[in-house]
Amino acid sequence: MRTARGLTAGCSVVVAIALALSASAARADFSTERPGSILIFPKVVNAPLDGRNTVIQITNTSNLTRYAHCFYVNGAAENPYLPPDPELNPPMCNITDFELTLTKQQPTQWLASRGRAVNPADDVAGIDPGTVPPVPPAFTGELVCVEVDESGNPMASNPFKGEATVGDTAGSDVTKYNATAVPGIDPDSDLDLELNNTEYGACPEGLILNFQADGGSDAVIDALGGGSSQVNTALALVPCSADFDNLIPGRVTVQFDIRNEFEEPLSASTTIACWQSLNLDDSNLNQAFSNLGTMYGTAKITPVDAGGVVGVASTRRIDTTSGASGTADVNLHVEGNNPSTNTGSVIRVREF
Secondary structure, X not given: OHHHHHHHHXXXXXXXXXXXXXXXXXXXXXXXXXXXXXXXXXXXXXEHHHOEEEEEEEEEOOOOOEEEEEEEEEOOEXXXXXXXXXXOEOEXXXXXXXXXXXXXOOEEEEEOOOEEOOOOOOOOOOOOOOOEXXXXXXXXXXXXXXXXXXXXXXXXXXXXXXXXXXXXXXXXXXXXXXXXXXXXXXXXXXXXXXXXXXXXXXXXXXXXXXXXXOOOOOHHHHHHHOOOEEEEEEEEEEEOOXXXXXXXXXXXXXXXXXXXXXOOEEEEEEEEEOOEEEEOOOHHHOOOHHHOOOOEEEXXXXXXXXXXXXXXXXXXXXXXXXXXXXXXXXXXXXXXXOHHHOOOOEEEOOOO
């Protein structure tokens, strides 16, 4: 009897472990650390007036040649002289696509304003992956690259990782972030890439932002410099979904649940159409961040409707006495995924 009970208990443990492993295998989280089959760069900038530009780096971590279909999305406002607004002054959302071919373990890179031509004799290091078009001046938006086979059909071997370096041409203020990688699971051959934990990993349930009160001072700068300082944070947010084939931008409404250092709650909501940059004191956020009441806080960014959102936070510190400044880009923390709330997260690509 003791042996039988032991065997029964042992089998139960094995079954429980097997079920846990199965559930773990079915879950496929977005990641900024592991390679995937879809890369999302939420912040790409070409701003000649203030000297900012972006270097894109993509690496094929596979030991086989891999292919990608990439899409630039220009999220600059239609009227550059008015504040961006999803309704009153929406983003242009112009889309430009191109293809990459990366041999085994091949890295590649290009400057967004310059692109990359197929010219082995030029001064750009490495093997040319194909023609990469330059983005226009005053471009602010995103880059999405999708793994495809040689015929252009979606596939999922999760070979790609990416990084973006954003800074001024003088090199005095340079920052870097990792592309968000979406794991491929079992995509079919159609053009609709469903982020539902069946074809591809589901979008995050939410994003977590740890921040300092906007417009506040940096105690370290003040102590070292004997002057005054100011801290400002901006978010670059993009919907998980997009219809690149029919040129229909993704759209998602997000809720900001904010807590200050005393766990006192504040909230705000806004709609992200195509691509959007938000300062924490933005009027679209109803000044919720400005009423924090403490020096530091945390915000959870959650999609309200079907869909999802990914993004990058940029924090700029300025020594107002000397004029010196520096910026840091930080990937937002990803919290879980929930396929049931992401039925609307579909990236529709076009045939090349």
